[in-house]
Amino acid sequence: MTLKRRKNRTPHPQCALSDCMSFIGGAWTPNIIWYLSSGPRRFSELRSDIPLVSAKVLTQRLRELEDRGILSRAVKDTSPPSVEYALTALGLEFMPVIQAISEVGQRLKARAAA
Amino acid sequence: MTLKRRKNRTPHPQCALSDCMSFIGGAWTPNIIWYLSSGPRRFSELRSDIPLVSAKVLTQRLRELEDRGILSRAVKDTSPPSVEYALTALGLEFMPVIQAISEVGQRLKARAAA
DNA sequence: CAGCATCCCACGGGATACTG
DNA sequence: CAGTATCCCGTGGGATGCTG
16 A cells, blocks of 8 residues: 655644554565564565465565564575564564454454354 | 465465455555544545545545445435445444554654654 | 566556536 | 546566576
């Protein structure tokens, strides 16, 4: 979700929603945070956690979450190389949201099944 | 967020996140739900609640939320015409998410200010 | 293993103008 | 007031193939 800035409009105080959404709005972002919440995880692990995501997009999301300070990237200089991603303190702040999304998602499924 | 279906992949059980996101992922959708949570509201009221949204997009979101059963549309046949939108029971299910998003958004702002 | 590089396109969404 | 109708464009993201 990009929200091109509309011109000639002053920003609104109640944009905390959009602010937060700008973090978790990207495709697969919630899933990434979700799977990192139970501990650090490697690239390939995330790939199989979220089989539908392409390598490119996963990399994109990870980079951008790293830049935003949501997660940390640690390269272990072994052979074969391995990289561990982990939520930062800031990243953990998002857990209530992710949790809520997941729970509502579940309830929606249950409702649909009925 | 559109998530073009990748081919030759079986869907994943843990997609409650994406499921829920498909509802609130659209631009301004969280805001709409937020402003409807305190009671029914008319089109123009929503427009001034969310000054950055264009009429076209607001209509789009409202129609699509209506189709999905999140909100109801009631046309009062007066002159000038007025239309009231209100959250349905299903729509109310999303409040925990919206609330969480808003709270985290606030906390992010506070953190950034510090 | 953990990625870049490229190509490519659907579609979300802004601007603007018009209507019952 | 509560929308529709068009036009148009940026970008998110999938597919595929290559590298240190």
